[in-house]
Amino acid sequence: MNGAAPAVVVRDLVKRFGDFVAVNNISLEARPGEIFGFLGPNGAGKSTTIRMLCGLLRPTSGQALVAGLDVAREPERVRQNIGYMSQKFSLYNDLKVIENLRFFAGMYSVPAAELKERIDWAIDMAGLAGREQLLTGTLAAGWKQRLALGCAVLHRPPIVFLDEPTSGVDPISRRLFWELIHRMADDGVTVFVTTHYMDEAEYCNRLVLIDRGRIVASGSPLELKEKSMAGDLLLVECDQVGKALEELQGAPGVTDAAIFGNALHLVVGSADQAIPQVQEFLAARGIAVTRIEKIRPTLEDVFVSLTSLNRNEGNRDEGDKRDKGDKTVGTVTGREKGQP
Amino acid sequence: MNWNRLCAMARKEMIQIRRDARSIGIVIAMPIVMMFAFGYGVSFDTKHIPVYVYDQEKSQQSQDFVKRFQASVYFNVVKTVQSYPELVSAIDAGRCQIGLVVPPDFSKKLRSGQKVSVQAIFDGTDSNSASLGMSYTEAVAQAHSQQLQLAWLRGRGQGQPRLPVSVDARTWFNENLESMVTIVPGVVAMVMAVVGTFLTSLTVAREWERGTMEQLISTPVTPLEIMLGKLAPYVVIGLADTSLCAVMGVWWFGVPFRGHIWVFLLSTLLFLIVVLSLGYFFSVVAKTQLAASQVSLIATFLPAFLLSGFMYPIDQMPAVVRGITHVVPARYYMAILRNVFLKGSPVLTMWQDLLGLAIFAAVLGLAATRVFRKKLA
Numbered sequence: 001m002n003g004a005a006p007a008v009v010v011r012d013l014v015k016r017f018g019d020f021v022a023v024n025n026i027s028l029e030a031r032p033g034e035i036f037g038f039l040g041p042n043g044a045g046k047s048t049t050i051r052m053l054c055g056l057l058r059p060t061s062g063q064a065l066v067a068g069l070d071v072a073r074e075p076e077r078v079r080q081n082i083g084y085m086s087q088k089f090s091l092y093n094d095l096k097v098i099e100n101l102r103f104f105a106g107m108y109s110v111p112a113a114e115l116k117e118r119i120d121w122a123i124d125m126a127g128l129a130g131r132e133q134l135l136t137g138t139l140a141a142g143w144k145q146r147l148a149l150g151c152a153v154l155h156r157p158p159i160v161f162l163d164e165p166t167s168g169v170d171p172i173s174r175r176l177f178w179e180l181i182h183r184m185a186d187d188g189v190t191v192f193v194t195t196h197y198m199d200e201a202e203y204c205n206r207l208v209l210i211d212r213g214r215i216v217a218s219g220s221p222l223e224l225k226e227k228s229m230a231g232d233l234l235l236v237e238c239d240q241v242g243k244a245l246e247e248l249q250g251a252p253g254v255t256d257a258a259i260f261g262n263a264l265h266l267v268v269g270s271a272d273q274a275i276p277q278v279q280e281f282l283a284a285r286g287i288a289v290t291r292i293e294k295i296r297p298t299l300e301d302v303f304v305s306l307t308s309l310n311r312n313e314g315n316r317d318e319g320d321k322r323d324k325g326d327k328t329v330g331t332v333t334g335r336e337k338g339q340p
Numbered sequence: 341m342n343w344n345r346l347c348a349m350a351r352k353e354m355i356q357i358r359r360d361a362r363s364i365g366i367v368i369a370m371p372i373v374m375m376f377a378f379g380y381g382v383s384f385d386t387k388h389i390p391v392y393v394y395d396q397e398k399s400q401q402s403q404d405f406v407k408r409f410q411a412s413v414y415f416n417v418v419k420t421v422q423s424y425p426e427l428v429s430a431i432d433a434g435r436c437q438i439g440l441v442v443p444p445d446f447s448k449k450l451r452s453g454q455k456v457s458v459q460a461i462f463d464g465t466d467s468n469s470a471s472l473g474m475s476y477t478e479a480v481a482q483a484h485s486q487q488l489q490l491a492w493l494r495g496r497g498q499g500q501p502r503l504p505v506s507v508d509a510r511t512w513f514n515e516n517l518e519s520m521v522t523i524v525p526g527v528v529a530m531v532m533a534v535v536g537t538f539l540t541s542l543t544v545a546r547e548w549e550r551g552t553m554e555q556l557i558s559t560p561v562t563p564l565e566i567m568l569g570k571l572a573p574y575v576v577i578g579l580a581d582t583s584l585c586a587v588m589g590v591w592w593f594g595v596p597f598r599g600h601i602w603v604f605l606l607s608t609l610l611f612l613i614v615v616l617s618l619g620y621f622f623s624v625v626a627k628t629q630l631a632a633s634q635v636s637l638i639a640t641f642l643p644a645f646l647l648s649g650f651m652y653p654i655d656q657m658p659a660v661v662r663g664i665t666h667v668v669p670a671r672y673y674m675a676i677l678r679n680v681f682l683k684g685s686p687v688l689t690m691w692q693d694l695l696g697l698a699i700f701a702a703v704l705g706l707a708a709t710r711v712f713r714k715k716l717a
Contacts, residue, residue, distance in 0.1 A: 076562070084555070092356070
């Protein structure tokens with residue numbers, strides 16, 4: 001943000017597991033104090049990348065600098081400068097809340113003078129005051145998540161890596177959690193977070209979209225929405241949505257069509273030209289259009305259009321339910337169909 | 341090495357052991373159960389062998405003969421039967437291990453100076469006690485014959501006859517030849533193998549299985565701190581369990597303790613390093629608790645049981661097997677323990693065993709520090 005050295009620098013990072021390329025030549029930079037979002041479907045390589053940045057996996061090739069330190073050369077110094085929260089809850093369930101905190105304070109060598117203050121801070125932050133003596137395993141998911149965050153930042157790391165921190169947590173806890181993330185960012189902490197929740201992606205200062213190990217787009221949420229879609233986006237409400245989708249595939253001027261909720265989203269070259277064309281096209285096939293208008297794309301539209309993972313079902317809030325690479329009936333990917 | 345992290349690691353491990361019912365059970369119950377099971381259950385002494393007698397004559401002479409068996413601690417004359425089938429069915433059913441048949445002409449033949457044969461039937465399913473029973477039976481018969489002969493000589497006015505050679509037997513270190521005395525040191529070694537290797541084999545694997553390892557290795561803790569922190573509580577537990585076994589052996593089973601306590605503690609510490617390193621090694625390599633615990637039992641319990649000299653004397657093993665025992669660390673520990681408990685001979689006489697143990701402790705301990713990598717794959 002302020003011209004300081006980047007908190008995270010990744011250059012040409014590659015990770016192969018046998019023949020499978022999990023991370024394919026990724027490069028990126030995260031600036032200090034930024035909430036850096038890493039967005040992509042499951043299996044896209046988000047966790048693999050974050051693990052390489054924390055020194056938990058050895059990259060096949062490429063370089064990663066975290067807090068200015070080469071992760072491959074000085075993993076332990078990197079670890080003193082980061083906090084990491086893995087995708088799966090990984091505190092000790094058979095330890096009490098306070099015992100987990102003390103343990104991780106020990107692991108990070110929190111100085112004795114600061115110990116009490118830091119632990120009190122973490123308990124307060126996680127909303128666990130009065131529950132210090134409970135076994136961690138008995139806590140609800142939202143509390144566990146906040147406790148895990150508390151444990152990961154006891155040593156005030158300048159950079160925090162959060163791997164899908166809110167998966168499996170109720171909406172209220174998710175919002176609370178993002179408030180914590182924002183507060184940390186306000187204090188100058190760089191937060192590197194992976195997610196497949198679109199609404200969460202909107203909270204990030206900067207986003208990288210990753211699909212099948214490759215970066216497909218990057219920028220602020222606003223930039224992505226404005227620049228990453230070729231052409232305009234139309235919302236079409238009509239009867240016989242299924243039939244309409246079928247017919248619109250390959251219709252002139254339509255580069256992409258997908259069902260969103262109970263309506264259709266169409267990617268077209270230019271809205272002004274396409275609206276009458278589509279209306280005419282559908283009317284000729286006996287489909288009555290009740291509403292058609294140009295809309296601003298959401299991140300989800302961008303995501304779907306860029307990751308070619310769109311599908312024709314209305315239910316689209318759970319990215320992890322998507323079948324990778326399964327192009328379902330009724331979708332056309334714009335890039336393949338030739339752009340105007 | 342950071343003292344803070346090491347202590348935090350050890351404290352966490354101790355809490356987890358305390359909260360895990362299975363670990364606590366093994367730590368506390370295992371030594372006690374094994375001491376009693378081996379102390380009372382396994383006896384290499386054969387005493388009170390059940391005997392059925394079929395006395396076909398029932399004369400004064402035949403009764404005198406049978407009484408000799410009754411008087412011996414090695415036999416227990418359970419019952420006198422009246423027919424062969426009764427005797428056979430008793431052996432079949434395992435009610436007795438020896439069937440003794442005294443012929444109807446026992447006293448007549450004795451009187452006439454003829455040789456008399458007494459039949460003894462042995463249950464050979466347990467060949468060890470059968471052969472022991474056989475030699476005891478022969479010894480009793482011989483003693484009886486000798487007495488009869490002496491009486492006969494005396495009756496012929498030969499005065500006090502004398503036996504030419506006699507053995508004045510004195511057993512050292514285990515004066516009453518009780519096998520318990522030799523078992524206790526063995527049980528100590530076995531308990532150590534189980535507690536040390538089995539329990540530690542779970543520690544690292546458990547972190548992998550529960551997913552806590554990923555969080556742990558994302559902190560600056562070093563592999564050496566992880567290892568030492570995880571093993572420290574088990575050193576304390578191992579020493580406590582060993583002492584418990586020793587105290588039980590001395591106070592309950594009456595085993596002597598003739599050596600120096602510091603030799604006992606030093607060798608125990610060395611053996612602990614051996615078993616803990618092994619357990620840690622398996623735990624890191626196997627990554628699952630099941631696999632790690634099974635490998636650890638096979639690799640430590642069985643050799644400690646079979647090849648350490650606990651069950652079978654090493655001198656009596658075939659040369660190849662005897663060679664193999666040299667790579668069984670329990671062998672050295674067992675030898676030192678037997679010496680410390682029973683002999684109390686000077687430390688220098690044990691230098692070979694102490695050296696063997698020290699070499700294993702050094703090699704395995706170093707290997708264990710190398711095996712863990714702070715990486716997921």
